[in-house]
Amino acid sequence: MSNFDCVVVGGGMVGAASALSLANLGLTVAIVESKQPVGFNETQALDLRVSAISLASEHLLTQLGAWPQLKQWRMCPYKRLGVWEHQASYTEFNADDIEQSHLGHIIENRLVQLALWQQINTHSKVTLFAPASVESFIEHENEIVVSLTIKSAEKECGEIEKITTQLLIAADGAHSQVRKLAHIGITGWDYQQSAMLINVETQSSQQDITWQQFFQTGPIAFLPLPGESELGGYASLVWYHQKNEIKRLSALSNEQLQSEIMQKFPQRIGQIKVINKGAFPLTRRHANTYQKGRVLLLGDAAHTINPMAGQGVNLGFKDVKALQTVIASAIGNNECWHLPEVLSRYEAKRRIDNLLMMTTMDSLYATFSHPSPAIKLFRNIGLKMANKIPFLKNKALAYACGV
Structure with a gap:
């Protein structure tokens, strides 16, 4: 049975970034992903799924070594x-x-993921299980035992393999299987x-x-x-x-x-x-908690936001940076980095900020969709006032960009 410091379920943009950021701290990391990204070819048509990558996210991708490759491919x-x-x-x-x-x-989501995977494929601390999925896990006092189904073209049913870890990260999207297995509820609604x-x-x-x-x-x-x-x-x-x-x-x-x-x-x-x-x-979804024992939720597994301002993946990358900071600080202070009380610092860093952005987007959505002529007048006055108060306007812009 293989043992890892951390198992990340989901190899998308946020999952791949979290795996790399923890591996760069010297931790052994496993990534469980259902499918590998298709390689890049400059003749490929532009994907529909794109993200507005903020300055803060650019800094993280630069730190993880993915940004130079993205610049060689395509971005706007x-x-x-x-x-x-x-x-x-x-x-x-x-x-x-x-x-x-x-x-x-503006960058295609698949290319961000692929650039991160290029770094992962050459990292000595990262092991890939793909295509694979998590079937179950059991959290013991000193470890989490994770049961995987390893898929292959030869065997229709796949093989069951068990691995152990100190930390299980759910980065497997809005319909997170790990979140369900951990019995973490969500609140939210359809728009x-x-x-x-x-x-x-x-x-x-x-x-x-x-x-x-x-x-x-x-x-x-x-x-x-x-x-x-x-x-x-x-x-x-x-x-x-x-x-x-x-x-x-x-x-x-x-x-x-x-x-x-x-x-x-x-x-x-x-x-x-x-x-x-x-x-x-x-849809709008927010997990009732980002942590249960030594299970953590990141990115869309923890929160999905109205995409109106393009902040979804940027919030996920902020989650990654916060977790990296928490664990690096614990290691630097000779603390046991995977204790639940240490991991709880991640949620303390991220929950309020995520909730603030989600609430702001919901307020904008409600305000601009309201049919009242009075509300319509108010919102247009608000936009005009933004131009007359450059200090507040620029503060809001800097916050959105992460600087």
């Missing part, structure tokens, strides 16, 4: 963020105002809306701005993507609306959807050509 920096409901209330955030060269980068992701060619070449316009039915957003297309550049459009409307839009042909976009999106979008599309429901 953005310097400005525009927000408005009516054009008269247009508010723009600029990296210059917080003395930064950019606010973040009764869906988001449609639409990759398009744009008349304009690559831009340095991402923007969002609010409607009562939900916002529409523009995210610049890297590369040059036949039309000019590329972008990701995000269309929030009621579930039935997104279902209708998803059933349209690319040409029909293109016509709908040109009618509903602002003129600043210019001419576009739809090349890919997909949709997902909006």
Whole structure:
């Protein structure tokens, strides 16, 4: 039976980053993941799933050695963020105002994961179990015994293997199996809306701005993507609306959807050509606790947030950094780093910050979807006031960027 200091379940962006960050502290780490990421080829089409990687997340990915590879592949920096409901209330955030060269980068989720896996594959402290899944675990006084199903092409049922660990990390997403096995409950709700992701060619070449316009039915957003297309550049459009409307839009042909976009999106979008599309429901989930004994929840296993401001994966990377700091501090102070009372410091560092961001996004969502003319007037005055109080505006921007 193999023994590890830490077992991370889930090898996505947050799981891979947490495994690397702990391995860099000298801990032996196992990653359990259901499938390995597909390798990168520059001829591959842009994925639909992208993230706005903040400055704080960029710093973490640099520390973990993944950022140089991402720069060699493809990413799109953005310097400005525009927000408005009516054009008269247009508010723009600029990296210059917080003395930064950019606010973040739009990067495909799969490439972030793949760049982290490249570091994992060469790290002597990390062992990969993939494809594999966790069937059960038992926490004893001095160790956790984890039962895995190791899958293979030769055997349909897979083989059962047991490993032991001092710390079990659930980074296996919003429907976390480890969270369920640990009997950790969640609170939350469905927003009764869906988001449609639409990759398009744009008349304009690559831009340095991402923007969002609010409607009562939900916002529409523009995210610049890297590369040059036949039309000019590329972008990701995000269309929030009621579930039935997104279902209708998803059933349209690319040409029909293109016509709908040109009618509903602002003129600043210019001419576009739809090349890919997909949709997902909006949900809000928050685990009742991030810790149970020596089991910890990170990323979407602990919290899912309204994606309106693109903070989901950035909150997950903040979780990773907080856990790394807690364990590094314990090791440095000659404490037993895997004691529950030490691990509880992770939740103390992250729960309030995550809840604050989730509540802020929920408040924005509720405010901009409210039909009252008085509320509508109030929110547009609020956007105008943001331009008149640059100190508060820049404070909010710096917080969102993690600087």
